[in-house]
Amino acid sequence: MEATELLSLYERMALIRRTEKAAHDLFMSGLVKGTTHLAAGHEAIAVGASAALRPDDYVFATYRGHHHAMARGATPEECLAELMSRATGLCAAKGGSMHLTKASANMLGSYAIVGAHLPMAVGAAWSARLRGTGQLAVAFFGDGATNIGAFHEALNLAAVWKLPVLFVCENNLYMEYTPIADVTAVARPAADRAPAYGVPGEVVDGNDVVAVRETVAALAERARAGDGPAIVEAETYRHFGHSRADPAAYRPAEEVERWLKHDPLDLARGRLAELGVDEQTLSAADERARDAVQRAVDAAKNAPPPDPREALTDVWADGGAAWRT
Amino acid sequence: MADVITYREAVAEGIAREMRRDPAVVCLGEDIAEAGGVFKTTVGLLKEFGPERVWDTPISEQAIVGAAMGAAMTGMRPVAEIMFSDFLACCWDYLANEIPKVRYMTGGQVTVPLVVRTANGGGLGFGAQHSQATENWALTVPGLKIAAPATPADVVGMMAAAIRSDDPVVFFEHKGLLASKGAPPPPGHVVELGRAAVVREGADVTLVALASMVPVALTAASRLAAEGIDVEVVDLRSLIPLDTATVLASLGRTSRLMTVEENPYQGGWGATLVSVVADEGFGLLDAPVRRIAAECVPLPFADALEEQVIPTVDKVVAAVRSLAAY
Numbered sequence: 001m002e003a004t005e006l007l008s009l010y011e012r013m014a015l016i017r018r019t020e021k022a023a024h025d026l027f028m029s030g031l032v033k034g035t036t037h038l039a040a041g042h043e044a045i046a047v048g049a050s051a052a053l054r055p056d057d058y059v060f061a062t063y064r065g066h067h068h069a070m071a072r073g074a075t076p077e078e079c080l081a082e083l084m085s086r087a088t089g090l091c092a093a094k095g096g097s098m099h100l101t102k103a104s105a106n107m108l109g110s111y112a113i114v115g116a117h118l119p120m121a122v123g124a125a126w127s128a129r130l131r132g133t134g135q136l137a138v139a140f141f142g143d144g145a146t147n148i149g150a151f152h153e154a155l156n157l158a159a160v161w162k163l164p165v166l167f168v169c170e171n172n173l174y175m176e177y178t179p180i181a182d183v184t185a186v187a188r189p190a191a192d193r194a195p196a197y198g199v200p201g202e203v204v205d206g207n208d209v210v211a212v213r214e215t216v217a218a219l220a221e222r223a224r225a226g227d228g229p230a231i232v233e234a235e236t237y238r239h240f241g242h243s244r245a246d247p248a249a250y251r252p253a254e255e256v257e258r259w260l261k262h263d264p265l266d267l268a269r270g271r272l273a274e275l276g277v278d279e280q281t282l283s284a285a286d287e288r289a290r291d292a293v294q295r296a297v298d299a300a301k302n303a304p305p306p307d308p309r310e311a312l313t314d315v316w317a318d319g320g321a322a323w324r325t
Numbered sequence: 326m327a328d329v330i331t332y333r334e335a336v337a338e339g340i341a342r343e344m345r346r347d348p349a350v351v352c353l354g355e356d357i358a359e360a361g362g363v364f365k366t367t368v369g370l371l372k373e374f375g376p377e378r379v380w381d382t383p384i385s386e387q388a389i390v391g392a393a394m395g396a397a398m399t400g401m402r403p404v405a406e407i408m409f410s411d412f413l414a415c416c417w418d419y420l421a422n423e424i425p426k427v428r429y430m431t432g433g434q435v436t437v438p439l440v441v442r443t444a445n446g447g448g449l450g451f452g453a454q455h456s457q458a459t460e461n462w463a464l465t466v467p468g469l470k471i472a473a474p475a476t477p478a479d480v481v482g483m484m485a486a487a488i489r490s491d492d493p494v495v496f497f498e499h500k501g502l503l504a505s506k507g508a509p510p511p512p513g514h515v516v517e518l519g520r521a522a523v524v525r526e527g528a529d530v531t532l533v534a535l536a537s538m539v540p541v542a543l544t545a546a547s548r549l550a551a552e553g554i555d556v557e558v559v560d561l562r563s564l565i566p567l568d569t570a571t572v573l574a575s576l577g578r579t580s581r582l583m584t585v586e587e588n589p590y591q592g593g594w595g596a597t598l599v600s601v602v603a604d605e606g607f608g609l610l611d612a613p614v615r616r617i618a619a620e621c622v623p624l625p626f627a628d629a630l631e632e633q634v635i636p637t638v639d640k641v642v643a644a645v646r647s648l649a650a651y
Binding site: 060090092093095096099104108111117121123124127128137150156157313319321322324 | 387389419519
């Protein structure tokens with residue numbers, strides 16, 4: 001990967017990291033209600049995969065999905081305003097942290113029922129084939145989703161129909177609070193299931209944006225060519241807990257330390273240095289990300305709340321909510 | 326076209342008409358293509374439209390409905406079949422959490438124009454897990470439209486409306502009506518969802534029924550006419566949108582109201598309907614509202630037991646007689 005592209009991916013990752021940090025601080029200070037599931041640490045998966053996709057490809061994500069919305073072009077302000085229940089939020093404050101969606105970029109949603117969106121991605125891939133568009137669908141999901149029925153139904157159907165869909169598992173070692181290894185019959189929760197469906201299952205360092213991009217690009221090309229779906233298992237680690245204020249005390253200190261040393265931003269910085277990009281350029285990128293997120297926080301804080309009448313819109317395609325005639 | 330068409334044939338005819346006019350309409354489900362459906366409600370579709378548009382799926386209800394959702398979000402108008410309505414429970418997440426909510430929770434960014442068709446109801450002796458009337462499951466979920474036609478012409482007309490709808494529609498095809506016959510609908514027949522039909526006019530009592538309970542109500546009305554009780558029968562046709570206007574107007578003429586429901590009394594659609602009547606039509610009533618619904622037990626297997634549970638003509642006649650005398 002050339003320095004210019006990598007620098008751009010780095011800056012996108014830095015923007016996501018800063019946004020997640022801001023989301024955490026806003027949650028702790030009571031300005032974000034409900035819950036958040038932060039993706040700090042997972043940035044390289046979203047950004048690397050996105051770099052391998054066409055702009056019109058379909059992306060489906062989970063409740064830990066801020067990074068996917070942003071990787072497909074959602075701004076920090078749109079995301080933070082949504083978290084803060086502002087009218088200017090990505091979903092007009094009707095979705096919240098777990099449902100970030102940017103349909104105009106074909107980022108078709110973040111779903112909070114584990115595994116539910118995998119069949120949707122299969123359907124989007126089916127649709128793309130029927131319409132002859134050459135588009136791909138990608139479902140991102142956590143390791144926990146590999147033990148739910150929808151994962152297996154989706155894999156089988158996608159394989160039988162040889163659909164252009166990729167299943168990208170973000171394996172951060174924990175399904176909520178429980179080590180995934182304690183509750184899964186195979187060592188690699190996603191990749192080890194691939195042979196059962198006759199599809200490729202690649203394990204990749206999910207903190208290495210270059211490796212993710214390369215892996216996804218190769219499998220995307222294959223899928224677009226009509227050779228069917230594939231699984232990517234991207235190994236990564238959460239920098240925050242599962243949700244809200246979870247301190248993640250169930251994770252061994254040594255493990256946390258090891259993974260924090262394997263930070264996706266640091267890895268990208270190292271690669272950029274090898275490509276001759278100087279520290280000043282990297283600092284400038286960091287600064288731009290920090291300033292953009294600070295502006296986003298200020299803008300979201302100053303944005304109005306939703307019009308209460310919006311509670312009764314958008315149930316039906318006519319914009320309304322009438323249930324009787 | 327033939328002089329009469331069966332309800333069963335009307336399902337395939339209704340889908341085929343929409344597939345001819347819109348290439349975005351595609352079908353998926355278990356045994357729907359080569360086999361023509363276990364109830365033969367999709368016969369001829371594979372031959373006319375080919376395997377790209379009529380797809381046999383594995384027994385994977387979540388994948389069927391989830392894939393339909395993904396396709397609907399991306400430009401198609403899928404018609405997914407869930408073989409028996411009891412099996413909706415296997416993919417209930419999609420009908421309770423995904424399909425009806427995605428438009429709302431994205432602030433209107435996403436549209437989901439799909440139809441989930443399913444064979445519903447009792448009367449064929451399939452026992453407790455293949456016989457339930459489950460429309461009321463869907464009625465608990467804001468964001469789903471619900472169609473349950475009683476005649477072949479309505480099957481075609483409401484199928485057209487359901488497939489053309491930009492909203493998700495759960496389409497209940499009643500197993501007990503599949504062999505029933507009726508006049509074929511004219512070309513281009515569309516029955517808008519949310520429009521009940523007064524299928525028999527009367528002055529004394531309004532019977533509101535749905536799907537297989539419509540012929541039960543009509544037969545009861547004929548018998549009661551011989552006793553001098555003049556019954557009006559309203560075929561609700563859709564549960565969402567719920568045509569309360571037609572029911573209230575009928576009540577204005579008869580002053581007496583009874584619902585006839587195949588689902589268990591607990592949680593039935595009649596309860597929602599009569600709560601609207603209690604709110605807005607209390608002054609029209611000359612007698613208490615009555616609901617005739619199934620007993621609150623799982624559906625038993627033997628005919629002799631099933632008829633103890635599901636409303637019958639005899640039960641409706643007796644109940645109307647008592648209501649008319651109030």
